[in-house]
Amino acid sequence: MEQEIFSGDLRGISQQSVSLRIRMISKEICRLLPEYIQHPGLEQKRRNVRLFQAIAGFPGVAACIDCTHIKIVSPGGDNAEVFRNRKGIFSLNVQVAVGPQMEMLDIVVRHPGSAHDSVIFDRSALRVFCERGQMGGFLLGDNGYPCRPYLLTPVIHPGNVRDERYNRAHKSTRNIVERVFGVYKRRFPCLYRGLTTKLETTQAIICATATLYNLGVKCKDNFIFEDEVAENIDDDIGNINVPLDQLGLGFRNEFIQNHF
Template identity: 25%
Template sequence: RISSLALVCCSLPLGKYTTEELYVRFRFGKADIEYLVNLLRPKLQHRTQRSHSLSVEDQILIALRFYACGTFYQVVGHYMGVVKSAVCDVVRDVSIALASLVNEFVSFSKDNQIAQAKCSFFLLGNMPNTIGAIDCTHEFINRKGRHSINVQLVCDADLIITNCVVKLHGAYPLLPCLMTPFLTANTPAQARFNSAHCRARCAIERLNGVLKRRFACLNYLRAEPQKACNITLACIVLHNIATKRNVPLRADNDAPEPLGDPNQPPAFCQNKQTRRATRDAIVRHYF
């Protein structure tokens, strides 16, 4: 008797796909998928013992297919040769397993890495003493068709995610440790600061674009909020793994986001007089 979780067809061996097919279908190559299988085996092995049919490799391929295309579970199941309920359970289990690793794969630069992080941002846009760019992106479509989860991300110049908050709204005032652009650039130096700020900030804009191109499920995520948060965290962990392992993106999926006008900073920049000293000092010394 076949369980409701059982595969409709035989297992899904990696050998049946070419390298290019693996990247297109799952966003990862053979060695990368094997790495994920070994990484998640301790957390997913129990599922194999229950159903006697879904190997850890099967589960990861099914979940990766969902993350890559973001279509309905039934469509993913038909493509992968499993029943809809299996896809639902696999996406849940794999997402929870990956989300549990977020502190292992997402962290700010360590002390011995800070100098390199600052150097990379300076080479990117002449912005001094910068170790991260911050922004928010909306995930999860609720039953009224509205974006309900505001995901805050911080990344370095190499598009590695160094911090994430998948539950809160983002508000970015000017702080000694958080530089915002001038609402109006009144001097050439301030204009140069805004231009450098824009070039450095393009890292986080590119990250959001790359993240949603690599994992199309994030473009229109329909799931209950907690599951949506776990899926988002799973994709964040997978993105960092892919970036650190130099997993390629198809050329048509790697276009950067528009940079915007450096003289028109975001409307949310609300600066107070007492918080301007650090920014003014940066302008005096570097611009």
Template identity: 25%
Template structure:
């Protein structure tokens, strides 16, 4: 039925173009084809487009209306099969650390930055989920930690992640992450100076804020592209484990859209994304106010460092399966 839709309508409905959708059908076909032999089994294309419609709109009613009138129970099965199939292929689309060519200079001031790290709250019928995300300078998502409840501080989630273990053990010389003040200062994590003194430290903070704008834009685009993640559309009525799968799928599809340089076509009058989750708390007070203490980056020399503050392991709701790469957090 969708063969007659123009390119713009396809992008608005599915957030991917026809070629990308056809590619997904081919890639996921072996997992989505019915094994029951029933004559009325749904085609792979219907399952893929039904799932994409839900992720793009955040509405089961919209997805079932636009997918040849299938029932909501059939729609639920389509979504579950699609998420499982896409999750198995996550490592093809989300990989950390990035290649040397992609680990470039951020905002023209931070050489050797492997990525920008920040958290995003996803509302569900339980409180929420805290989903730390790492992206590169182009907005490509390179790491996802999709298994912690929203009550976990960003610092605790990062400290108990495979990403932190990787960077503490095998980080290349001269390579860092950038994070906001909700994260603690680490030898591999550059954060803002809490109380800058003088023009040099103020300039560092300004450049740091400018660099993190890429991450803020990436998370905003993720919510705009996939409205199921936007609290303005209501909370996701799923168990936390399923929400982890939904978030991971949206990140994979976001990267596919970026690779294919697809414009973000949105319906007219669509409100901006909303996130009513409480503000991210600041990291614990820092010894020596960060001034030269342990900051090892292109603008500040390495020093003795401040006392390391350990966080107890947070409760894990259950990840959506391993990313088969260096980091296994999603």
């Protein structure tokens, strides 16, 4: 955002005018988000499962999910500290589900940096979508999420060869979400540097850039394929005591025995 304001100064446009135009344009682009970021139809869901399996042999995957932090300035007010994440930085924690062609299928841009990934997921429409069986396959997530029959996570302490094969396939398949975050922030450097706008405008900018990102994927823009940089995302092991889902763990064990 500093670059845009600097450019405005060179052209004799005030910071207030630049900020106003950024907010207006971002909100207009946001209106297109449902058109460009959406869950696919039945045939595309089946195709996505095949494309995911082709990556590392992991069957039945509909999407990979993770969160990424977008740095912001303190929004001020009584609740400002909830936006400070575990690294001590003010941020929004943005949840994204991605498909096998590096497209965004779902995005949530309303939670502060202190919100954990599992909490964001449990409060999202995506969870309801999964529980209704509408995804057309599994989600893959890291250990910041509870293991559930529709959301498969890595085995923290693999005890046999099958567990190890499962973990390798899981990691190789889920790597796509890290690639998406890396390309997304490389394409829109303001997201990497951080946003200094008001919170409402910041949310609009994130939604607008996500819409433009997916438009690029749809148009096969070369930036998606050239010099990809993956975001360095940890596995969230030990960051929070995610409640154990015995049904999910039992399903995962049976799934590993049947497929790995």
